[in-house]
Amino acid sequence: MSETTEDVLVDARELMCPMPVMAATKAARRMEPGQLMKVMATDKGALSDIPAWADANGHEVVSQTQEGNDLVFMIRTGEPD
Amino acid sequence: MSAEPMMTDQSQITEDDVRRIVKEELGTALKKDPGMRTGAIVASKGTLDWAYPPLILASAAAAVGMDVAIFFTFYGLNIVHKDFERKLKVDAVGNPAMPMPVPMPDLVTAMPGMVSVTSRMMKKKFSDKKVATVGELLDTCREMDVRLIACQMTVDVFGYEQSDFLEGVEFGGAAAFMADARKSNLTLFI
Numbered sequence: 001m002s003e004t005t006e007d008v009l010v011d012a013r014e015l016m017c018p019m020p021v022m023a024a025t026k027a028a029r030r031m032e033p034g035q036l037m038k039v040m041a042t043d044k045g046a047l048s049d050i051p052a053w054a055d056a057n058g059h060e061v062v063s064q065t066q067e068g069n070d071l072v073f074m075i076r077t078g079e080p081d
Numbered sequence: 082m083s084a085e086p087m088m089t090d091q092s093q094i095t096e097d098d099v100r101r102i103v104k105e106e107l108g109t110a111l112k113k114d115p116g117m118r119t120g121a122i123v124a125s126k127g128t129l130d131w132a133y134p135p136l137i138l139a140s141a142a143a144a145v146g147m148d149v150a151i152f153f154t155f156y157g158l159n160i161v162h163k164d165f166e167r168k169l170k171v172d173a174v175g176n177p178a179m180p181m182p183v184p185m186p187d188l189v190t191a192m193p194g195m196v197s198v199t200s201r202m203m204k205k206k207f208s209d210k211k212v213a214t215v216g217e218l219l220d221t222c223r224e225m226d227v228r229l230i231a232c233q234m235t236v237d238v239f240g241y242e243q244s245d246f247l248e249g250v251e252f253g254g255a256a257a258f259m260a261d262a263r264k265s266n267l268t269l270f271i
Contacts, residue, residue, distance in 0.1 A: 015211060016210060016211050017137065017141075018140050018141045018144065018213075018221075019213050019217075019221075021141060021144045022225070024144075052145070053145055056145035056146055057146055
């Protein structure tokens, strides 16, 4: 569906709070600024957790969609501050 | 007015510009405020259910870029004890909030062996829902550089040795905790 492909895929489906955010954090540590991360989650808490986590760390939520039960976030990593 | 020549010189800068610049600068300054990036949590309870909140909140705080320390004191020491799997239990006695499959009077829940039943029940409920185990949360905290500090006074009171605790656990006193806590905007007593 989306035309952009991610550099890193974080499959956090089935994981519950706080693990989706932890998985995203670990992935972000290995990424360069400006890369694209795709986070997939099924925990409804991720709806607020992932954007809040991204905002706190200077990442940008490019898109947020739902595919069936899967919540899909595309995140552009920011510069570390 | 004498100010008029100045206005023409700086005609590019409007009031909106000034407001925007001030807002940005304030935002940057606040981001650098160490208080916003530091958290200090006290974990004082040693039951299975109460092991989760300090570990979850500390790892989440670390994930949003904070330096966090958890100070384990009194029964909270159970959480970082090498034998935490066995020590962390949950009991329905005196805990009317604990959901039971069928209503049970205290006389039943107080029977010998019921603590391990209720503890197993909670562990199963959590694993069915794919909630991380206490062990996994401890690993996560360590990966996220959450400092795990055991209260030395209660270690002594309970007759523990420093070697009874998980690797990476530090030992400290109330003043050491307060020295961190006073610099933290986030302090929680759990």
